Amino acid sequence: MSDYLRIASAYCNKVTVAVWCFLLICLLAICTSEEFARNSGGVLGGVLSRKSYMAMFAYFNACLLGVLLRGHIAHPWATLVPHYRRKHLLVAASIAGILLALPMFLMGFLGTSDVAPSSVAVIFLTCLAAGMWTLHQPLSGFLAIPFLAFVAMPASSFPALANFLEGANPVVSVVLAWISLFALGVLAWRLLTLSEGKLEYAMARLWGDLFHGRTQSSGEQSKLFHEYVAALPADQRATWKDFDTWKSSFNNLKELDGLSGCSERTLWQRMQLWRLGTTLAPTSISLGRLMLTTPLFVLPFVYLPAWMGAALPARDTVVIFSVQVMMNPFHIWLFWFMRRSRLGYESLRPRTRQEFVQELGLTLLWDLFQCWVGGVVFVAIAGAIWAPELLHWQNLLLFSFCTAAGQLAVFAMGIWPIRQGQGAGVLCTLCAFLGVALWMVSTMNGSMGLVVPVSIASLLAGVSAVVIAIACGRWCRADLD
Amino acid sequence: MLELRGVSKSFGDKPVLKEVDLSLPEGSVLGLVGKNGAGKSTLLKCALGLQFPERGDIRILGEPASKLSAAGKERLGYVPQKIDLYPWMKIRQIAAYTGAFYPRWNRSLVQHLLESWELNPQERVGLLSVGQTQKLAIILALGHEPDLLVLDEPAASLDPIARRQFLETLLDMVGERTVLLSTHITGDLERVADRVAVLKDGKIVYSNELDLLKDSVKRMHVQASAPLPNGSFHVPGMLHAKVTGHEAVVSVQDFTNDLPDRIAQQWSASVTVQNLNLEDIFLELHHE
Numbered sequence: 144m145s146d147y148l149r150i151a152s153a154y155c156n157k158v159t160v161a162v163w164c165f166l167l168i169c170l171l172a173i174c175t176s177e178e179f180a181r182n183s184g185g186v187l188g189g190v191l192s193r194k195s196y197m198a199m200f201a202y203f204n205a206c207l208l209g210v211l212l213r214g215h216i217a218h219p220w221a222t223l224v225p226h227y228r229r230k231h232l233l234v235a236a237s238i239a240g241i242l243l244a245l246p247m248f249l250m251g252f253l254g255t256s257d258v259a260p261s262s263v264a265v266i267f268l269t270c271l272a273a274g275m276w277t278l279h280q281p282l283s284g285f286l287a288i289p290f291l292a293f294v295a296m297p298a299s300s301f302p303a304l305a306n307f308l309e310g311a312n313p314v315v316s317v318v319l320a321w322i323s324l325f326a327l328g329v330l331a332w333r334l335l336t337l338s339e340g341k342l343e344y345a346m347a348r349l350w351g352d353l354f355h356g357r358t359q360s361s362g363e364q365s366k367l368f369h370e371y372v373a374a375l376p377a378d379q380r381a382t383w384k385d386f387d388t389w390k391s392s393f394n395n396l397k398e399l400d401g402l403s404g405c406s407e408r409t410l411w412q413r414m415q416l417w418r419l420g421t422t423l424a425p426t427s428i429s430l431g432r433l434m435l436t437t438p439l440f441v442l443p444f445v446y447l448p449a450w451m452g453a454a455l456p457a458r459d460t461v462v463i464f465s466v467q468v469m470m471n472p473f474h475i476w477l478f479w480f481m482r483r484s485r486l487g488y489e490s491l492r493p494r495t496r497q498e499f500v501q502e503l504g505l506t507l508l509w510d511l512f513q514c515w516v517g518g519v520v521f522v523a524i525a526g527a528i529w530a531p532e533l534l535h536w537q538n539l540l541l542f543s544f545c546t547a548a549g550q551l552a553v554f555a556m557g558i559w560p561i562r563q564g565q566g567a568g569v570l571c572t573l574c575a576f577l578g579v580a581l582w583m584v585s586t587m588n589g590s591m592g593l594v595v596p597v598s599i600a601s602l603l604a605g606v607s608a609v610v611i612a613i614a615c616g617r618w619c620r621a622d623l624d
Numbered sequence: 625m626l627e628l629r630g631v632s633k634s635f636g637d638k639p640v641l642k643e644v645d646l647s648l649p650e651g652s653v654l655g656l657v658g659k660n661g662a663g664k665s666t667l668l669k670c671a672l673g674l675q676f677p678e679r680g681d682i683r684i685l686g687e688p689a690s691k692l693s694a695a696g697k698e699r700l701g702y703v704p705q706k707i708d709l710y711p712w713m714k715i716r717q718i719a720a721y722t723g724a725f726y727p728r729w730n731r732s733l734v735q736h737l738l739e740s741w742e743l744n745p746q747e748r749v750g751l752l753s754v755g756q757t758q759k760l761a762i763i764l765a766l767g768h769e770p771d772l773l774v775l776d777e778p779a780a781s782l783d784p785i786a787r788r789q790f791l792e793t794l795l796d797m798v799g800e801r802t803v804l805l806s807t808h809i810t811g812d813l814e815r816v817a818d819r820v821a822v823l824k825d826g827k828i829v830y831s832n833e834l835d836l837l838k839d840s841v842k843r844m845h846v847q848a849s850a851p852l853p854n855g856s857f858h859v860p861g862m863l864h865a866k867v868t869g870h871e872a873v874v875s876v877q878d879f880t881n882d883l884p885d886r887i888a889q890q891w892s893a894s895v896t897v898q899n900l901n902l903e904d905i906f907l908e909l910h911h912e
Contacts, residue, residue: 399717402724404731416724423712484708487674492725493698495691496673622675624706 146224150234154211158354162207166200167246174250189297194258194308197247198270202290204243205274208235213279214351216334217344228335239271257298259310268323275330278350280343394423414506420489422478426510430517433471437464437521461533464525465518465542472514472550476557479507487623500618504611508554515550519543541596548600548607555610558618625650625772625802626671631680633666640666641677642826648804648819653794655813655834656806657906658823664806665705667823668776671804672702685772698726701770705777707761711750715760718749719767726768737763741789754781762790775805779812791815810902820902822909829909830877834902841905842879846872848893859887864911875900875908 173196189195212235221227244267251260258266273286298305306312337344399419408416418425424432441463490499522542526533626648633641640663648654658664669675671682673689682689685696692700710718715738723729738745741759743752752760758781765773779787787809794803794816807813813820814834821831830837841863846852847870854867861878876883884895900908 394712396713396717399713399721402720404729405724405727419721420710484706485710487669488702488704488708490674491672491697491700491702493694493727495694495697498694620676622669624669624674624704 146230147234150215150224150230151238153215154208154234154238159207159211163204163242166203170196170200170246170250171253174253174256189295189300192298193250193256194262194266194298195294197250197258197263197266198290198294200247201243201267201270202274205239205271206277208238208243209275210278210350210354211235212275213334213337213343213347214354216337217347218351228337232331232334243267243271258308261310261313261316262308265307265316265319265323268320268327272323272326272330276326278346279330279333280346394428395419395425396423410502410505413502414509417503417506418510420485421482421506421510426475426513427517429474430471430514433474434517434521460529461522461526465522465546471518472511472553475507475510475514479510479557484624490623496619500615504558504615504618507558511550511554515547519546537593541593545596545600548604551607551611552603555607555614558614559610625685626804627681627683628667628671629681631667631670631677631682633663633670633675633677640826641670644680644823644826644828646821646828646831648802650802651800652819653803653805653817654819654821655810655817656804656821656823657808657810657813657902658806659910662823663826664823665776668774668804668806672700672774698728698768699771701765701768701773703758703761703765703775703778705780707757709749709757709761709764711748713749714745715743715747715749716745718760719745719764722764722767728768730767730769733769734763734767737766737793741786755783755786758782759786759790766793769801771801773801773803773805775803777806777808779807779809787812810906814902822906824910837905838899838902840879841875841877841900841908843873843875843898843900843904843908844884844887845896845898846874846887846891846893847895848872848891850892852891852893859883863908875911877909 173191174193212231215221216228216231221231224230244264247263247267248260250256251258251263270290273290276283277286278284296304298308303312307315310316333343337347395418398415422429486503489503490496492499494502519542523534523539626646628644628646631641631644632639644667646667656664656667666675670677671684671689673682673684673692676690684692685699687693687696710721713721719731719734719738723731723734741763743756743759743763747756749757749760758778762775762778765775779790782790791812803816805813805817817834819832820834820837822829822837844859849870851869852867852872857865857867857872857874859865859874859876860883861876863875863877865872865874879897884897887893888895
């Protein structure tokens with residue numbers, strides 16, 4: 144019994160509990176709000192509905208549970224416990240049942256529910272299966288697409304979906320439940336037979352180590368890939384021989400080659416120099432790349448409902464773009480989290496600790512600022528195309544102010560923790576981003592009026608400024624590795 | 625160059641350094657030895673101002689370690705135990721990037737070391753082996769010709785040839801620079817270090833010249849005419865003794881030249897003295 148408790152305590156760490164609490168609060172808020180429970184039309188109505196929050200609660204927690212489960216099973220420490228694979232699977236199944244399924248069913252008793260208990264069970268099972276599989280293999284990432292489609296679909300525009308949610312389509316429910324159970328069974332079988340030679344094992348170690356901050360080198364992924372290629376049969380290896388995971392036409396390597404010794408630099412030049420140590424691509428390039436690919440992911444959500452006969456308010460299109468683009472800085476954060484393991488080494492460059500903290504903090508802030516400006520411009524373009532009536536100075540100011548305050552809050556939250564694993568830091572920041580995104584959806588939906596969002600934004604900005612000042616002081620006195 | 629006075633540091637409830645005193649004179653090479661988990665890396669990080677002790681005073685290059693100036697850091701080179709460089713850069717690029725921070729960056733020295741240590745400047749850093757990465761980190765730490773070089777297990781992942789090359793490079797620098805290195809490879813330390821500090825359970829149990837340590841810790845073989853008492857056999861400064869009938873093998877610290885005669889007289893025995901190398905001394909000092 145003690146083995147099971149020890150294993151369970153390894154899963155229920157501070158970060159997983161924080162993520163679970165955050166998602167549960169979101170679920171609770173949406174379930175108790177009668178306005179959202181009405182499930183209005185459009186993509187916004189789809190996202191801001193009870194079934195979507197149930198799906199998000201199950202899916203995101205399942206992704207995390209999957210990472211932990213695989214990470215533990217693939218780690219040598221786990222082998223010290225007899226029958227460790229079976230025990231880990233049982234603990235993971237118990238956590239899924241008690242901490243995910245149970246709260247979802249209990250939500251059915253709050254407010255006016257539009258989701259029948261049988262549908263709750265199907266949503267739980269399908270999202271659990273999709274979430275657990277999503278990071279299992281590189282190709283299983285496509286499972287996020289049906290999940291996102293389900294989240295974005297408004298039940299009021301799709302009678303079949305409304306029927307399913309009411310529990311009036313038992314055939315579909317039974318089929319989905321059986322497919323999910325089968326997928327979970329296959330996953331369990333693969334985990335019971337996981338061996339070191341498999342790519343799944345390497346993926347499990349990688350994600351597990353990232354989450355726990357055990358990966359010191361940000362080059363681990365590429366090294367892992369090269370080791371994987373080296374282990375392939377000769378004929379397959381030849382195909383990948385010259386593949387360079389870092390090769391990119393748009394990078395800052397020319398700037399590195401152009402560096403010619405040390406000279407007196409302005410603050411701006413020093414920030415540019417620090418930036419070269421963050422990642423391969425300049426912020427503008429990665430932002431541009433993201434903006435080019437955004438329509439590929441967003442436009443299907445914009446046009447699919449219309450194609451299927453569902454009405455899509457013009458405002459929704461702009462909101463979808465705004466949320467996606469305001470999430471942009473998240474990818475910059477990932478590189479900065481990877482840099483954390485180098486901070487001790489880098490702090491010995493000829494700058495005082497205070498100068499080091501300030502210059503690096505400003506460099507990160509500049510990265511985020513570029514993403515924010517790019518996002519605002521992008522949303523303005525989307526507004527001009529799909530909803531020109533929204534391009535009113537008041538809307539633009541509200542949008543700019545609220546998103547700037549949101550980004551500042553995420554910045555404050557992101558730099559606050561000093562000693563956390565990369566994965567843990569990423570999750571905390573992701574929660575902050577989700578919070579900002581959901582708030583933006585409500586703000587842009589017009590349901591909050593003008594005074595409330597401005598007040599919230601002002602409060603956020605003020606609190607963030609204080610948190611940033613305290614965080615800088617903490618970093619100046621922090622133990623670095 | 626470096627002065628630690630009464631430094632204590634703990635992680636949570638676990639004390640790692642306990643009232644550590646250590647000084648490093650200019651131009652010396654000090655080897656810091658200790659078991660795994662003895663607190664060597666923590667001591668080095670505290671000395672560099674990377675970590676902050678709860679108590680005590682640390683001065684490095686004449687400045688408080690916690691407030692080391694930019695000019696002070698220019699005179700400092702550091703190779704950490706866990707090395708995480710910039711994986712996407714090529715070796716020549718990482719050298720240029722590091723050099724951009726230091727006014728005294730010696731490009732020709734870096735070039736020379738890359739060649740003699742067989743590192744291809746076109747190679748991607750992320751694909752280097754552990755040993756190659758360690759070589760590169762050492763070169764980057766030497767590039768600005770620091771006055772004080774701090775190395776945390778610098779040769780741990782190097783093959784014997786690379787280790788010999790590294791030691792030769794280090795020996796070339798002795799006299800000009802001050803070096804503080806932690807290592808498990810005591811043989812390497814005997815080649816390069818003139819001073820040694822032994823860290824045991826968070827405390828410095830010895831810190832002085834290496835030759836003095838060798839003079840002070842000895843092993844003696846005692847051959848008595850009568851059986852020796854197993855439990856009560858004792859000599860001054862005894863670290864450890866193994867008594868078997870008429871014979872005893874005893875290791876001592878604070879050895880003096882008259883000690884064998886005193887033991888011979890006390891136990892009516894003949895005593896032979898054995899010199900120890902640093903590895904044996906390390907083992908004797910850590911004998912439980």
